[in-house]
């Protein structure tokens with residue numbers, strides 16, 4: 001069944017959409033702003049965390065290096081202050097023998113074996129190497145140590161020889177010269193030598209993290225430039241071999257040597273962007289630069305942040321997707337529910353239409369097509385198809401109704417008023433004439449919604465036939481109500497109505513009106529003689545004869561009651577009325593009904609009273625009519641009195657015998 005193409009246009013309110021879009025945009029912007037703020041806060045906090053961590057490591061390393069240096073000075077100072085050692089040294093100086101050198105060697109050996117020093121030597125006050133842990137030595141101190149010896153003997157306290165390279169050692173050494181005195185007499189000094197490679201550098205090489213770029217550097221000023229004291233993680237230069245000019249710039253080591261302290265951002269010896277923490281090592285020329293690649297410190301952290309953000313965004317998207325899917329599913333369920341309800345309603349509608357023989361349609365005025373339900377197709381006798389054309393419909397409308405139907409449709413379109421009409425069609429399938437009831441309504445016919453009529457069509461042929469039948473019954477009944485059941489002529493009700501009608505006509509046209517009152521003569525005697533059944537039959541024949549004798553339009557012959565009749569004669573003056581009265585009397589006589597009990601010649605006769613009136617506006621109508629009846633009755637009475645079987649005109653002498661010439665002709 002082709003469903004009618006009734007458009008369902010959902011007109012969205014444009015302003016509501018704009019408002020919604022604005023709200024969504026505002027929400028997105030505020031979310032972006034919030035995310036940016038959170039990100040910046042987190043980045044700042046992360047910077048603080050990284051810098052704090054770097055600061056802690058730097059402090060630790062600085063403390064270790066400083067402690068290491070202090071330990072060396074403290075060991076040397078303890079030796080300078082050791083009186084027993086000084087006495088042993090004085091004894092050996094006074095008499096150098098194997099036996100007297102043993103306490104000194106023992107002491108030197110303990111520094112190497114238990115003090116963590118790489119070497120320990122006894123040097124005399126002139127700087128000649130005299131004794132080592134293994135025995136006597138020969139040689140002299142290198143210039144830095146010579147200078148330190150002089151300084152130490154002059155100050156009577158230990159003097160450190162900063163980290164440097166010495167041809168006698170394969171590694172960079174740090175030394176301390178501890179002067180020894182016999183009273184005020186300088187005897188010499190003990191030279192304590194440390195291997196920086198195993199003793200110092202590990203202090204700055206150890207990092208409590210698995211960072212790939214973390215590095216601590218000990219640097220110191222060297223004339224106009226600077227020198228890298230500790231080994232480099234990313235270069236193979238030997239300690240103290242890498243020198244660099246102090247050129248102002250972003251180099252963190254240059255900044256450190258130039259006096260910068262604390263957190264410094266800049267580049268390192270690789271040209272890499274680094275975050276550095278610069279601290280001076282107390283009581284030393286060294287500056288410790290602990291640094292991390294910015295890439296590693298922050299970019300990876302940023303990557304982590306982005307990852308977390310991406311995770312959050314994914315979660316949000318997933319949640320949004322789930323919500324959208326849930327919403328879609330709900331909408332789908334709702335739509336499905338509506339569809340099912342619609343299908344159910346359509347089935348009910350179809351059933352209702354079948355039960356009511358009604359179909360529905362939508363007429364597209366632009367394309368002149370009717371889209372109809374299957375029931376509507378059946379009503380028009382068309383096979384189920386997509387639509388019915390306007391021409392098809394017009395051809396089917398009954399030719400007698402066509403002009404009227406088209407006019408009503410045109411009026412409904414023009415006035416946009418609902419349409420309701422009944423008309424006939426010649427059904428396409430069997431050419432049967434059918435009555436249809438159509439209800440329709442035209443739309444507003446705007447640009448967006450072309451002119452369209454929707455409505456219902458119902459086959460009301462059976463109802464129409466029933467109505468016509470009913471009308472016929474009603475007419476018949478109406479007729480019967482105004483008929484005397486026994487004689488089948490009009491009764492008093494019909495006579496009264498005719499009197500009203502004809503009176504009005506006569507009054508308007510100024511014409512006369514006549515009333516004849518008729519009574520069967522000696523009818524009691526007839527009944528008595530022939531019986532009531534015969535009496536009835538007699539009355540029927542008399543009535544029939546009277547009715548047959550009045551032929552002009554508007555003339556009414558009625559049974560007035562019992563054996564009495566009345567005849568109303570419009571447009572009749574007294575002359576004509578008397579003539580008609582005689583004709584009626586003659587018509588009864590011609591029946592030749594035997595009446596042995598009648599003194600009027602052994603057959604049924606009638607007496608007639610005639611009265612005439614010319615209705616006028618001045619007369620009260622009811623009263624005038626009553627008067628007319630009374631006058632006709634009085635004339636009848638006079639006819640009876642005069643011997644019966646005759647005509648009496650009210651207000652004139654009663655005549656007997658045959659009717660006058662004029663009456664015969666009237």
Ligand SMILES: Nc1nc2c(ncn2[C@@H]2O[C@H](COP(=O)(O)OP(=O)(O)OP(=O)(O)O)[C@@H](O)[C@H]2O)c(=O)[nH]1
Nearest residue numbers: 519520521522523524525527532533535536562563
């Ligand atoms: N059979 C029959 N008799 C009727 C009917 N209606 C009235 N009658 C009789 O008609 C008679 C009328 O009698 P009356 O009024 O005395 O008058 P009449 O005998 O005809 O005498 P006049 O009228 O003076 O000539 C009565 O006997 C009624 O019973 C009817 O429908 N059928």
